[in-house]
Amino acid sequence: xxxxxxxxxxxxxxxxxxxxxxxxxxxxxxxxxxxxxxxxxxxxxxxxxxxxxxxxxxxxxxxxxxxxxxxxxxxxxxxxxxxxxxxxxxxxxxxxxxxxxxxxxxxxxxxxxxxxxxxxxxxxxxxxxxxxxxxxxxxxxxxxxxxxxxxxxxxxxxxxxxxxxxxxxxxxxxxxxxxxxxxxxxxxxxxxxxxxxxxxxxxxxxxxxxxxxxxxxxxxxxxxxxxxxxxxxxxxxxxxxxxxxxxxxxxxxxxxxxxxxxxxxxxxxxxxxxxxxxxxxxxxxxxxxxxxxxxxxxxxxxxxxxxxxxxxxxxxxxxx
Numbered sequence: 001x002x003x004x005x006x007x008x009x010x011x012x013x014x015x016x017x018x019x020x021x022x023x024x025x026x027x028x029x030x031x032x033x034x035x036x037x038x039x040x041x042x043x044x045x046x047x048x049x050x051x052x053x054x055x056x057x058x059x060x061x062x063x064x065x066x067x068x069x070x071x072x073x074x075x076x077x078x079x080x081x082x083x084x085x086x087x088x089x090x091x092x093x094x095x096x097x098x099x100x101x102x103x104x105x106x107x108x109x110x111x112x113x114x115x116x117x118x119x120x121x122x123x124x125x126x127x128x129x130x131x132x133x134x135x136x137x138x139x140x141x142x143x144x145x146x147x148x149x150x151x152x153x154x155x156x157x158x159x160x161x162x163x164x165x166x167x168x169x170x171x172x173x174x175x176x177x178x179x180x181x182x183x184x185x186x187x188x189x190x191x192x193x194x195x196x197x198x199x200x201x202x203x204x205x206x207x208x209x210x211x212x213x214x215x216x217x218x219x220x221x222x223x224x225x226x227x228x229x230x231x232x233x234x235x236x237x238x239x240x241x242x243x244x245x246x247x248x249x250x251x252x253x254x255x256x257x258x259x260x261x262x263x264x265x266x267x268x269x270x271x272x273x274x275x276x277x278x279x280x281x282x283x284x285x286x287x288x289x290x291x292x293x294x295x296x297x298x299x300x301x302x303x304x305x306x307x308x309x310x311x312x313x314x315x316x317x318x319x320x
Contacts, residue, residue: 100133107131107163114169118151122167125149134159150193176218177203179210179237189222191215211240220263221246227264229271231280245290254280257288270295 041049051057078084098104107130111119125145128137139157146155146167154170174186174194184197186206193215197203209221221238224246228235231250239247246263248256259266266289273295274280279287283303288296 109165111167191218208237213243214240255286259290
């Protein structure tokens with residue numbers, strides 16, 4: 001009975017462990033589990049991640065930051081005077097060597113679209129010492145010098161292959177002879193001076209205009225000459241009166257006074273009246289068309305005397 005009592009006494013020790021039988025394996029020790037960390041980022045890490053997702057920040061880090069670093073490096077390198085002067089000298093030598101290459105050398109100037117006399121004047125006005133590099137030619141400045149000639153309306157300059165400077169000239173075409181106190185001047189259809197004229201007989205094919213400001217009204221004078229019709233062969237010239245209107249001077253010392261406004265229409269009315277009554281072949285000195293209501297005629301002294309004799313005015317005066 002004692003062994004049983006001993007067993008119970010052993011089981012009442014409070015450990016709760018059963019007695020290990022012989023040959024049974026030893027119990028494994030308990031493994032301590034690690035503490036699991038919270039996967040959520042911290043406040044500053046979250047802000048940094050959000051900032052890196054901003055397009056402007058990513059663009060700055062990808063392009064802006066390397067560019068700033070490059071600029072800083074170049075600035076530091078150029079801060080030395082010797083290195084900077086050496087760089088300028090090297091670039092200058094490279095440019096001079098490049099511009100002095102034979103394919104960029106201009107050795108001939110060719111003027112096209114101008115008469116022989118004008119072409120010689122254009123070559124003299126170029127002011128270029130050929131041969132020279134095309135990089136040393138300021139085309140805008142040379143074109144301005146060429147267009148300063150009175151006979152040149154426009155000039156286009158181009159450097160062609162083979163070292164040829166091509167000058168395309170648009171020459172002004174004279175359309176009238178302008179008589180002034182200083183002499184005779186050829187003008188184009190805009191009234192611009194083309195060249196001087198020694199004598200009127202040198203250009204009898206061109207109409208004559210006179211008066212102060214007649215050159216500025218050359219287009220209107222050409223319209224009047226074109227609208228003259230049967231009177232065109234009799235026209236000796238047009239005189240600008242007071243810079244406002246024209247007087248049409250015909251042969252036989254006849255003069256047509258045109259209005260300031262609509263002179264072409266007034267001349268057309270005169271042509272219609274002449275077609276019906278043939279008044280321009282009569283002894284008339286002037287035809288005043290400045291009034292829109294009716295023309296005013298001024299007779300020659302002989303025609304005026306004949307009209308008075310026909311009306312008996314001269315007889316009455318003699319009797320008195």
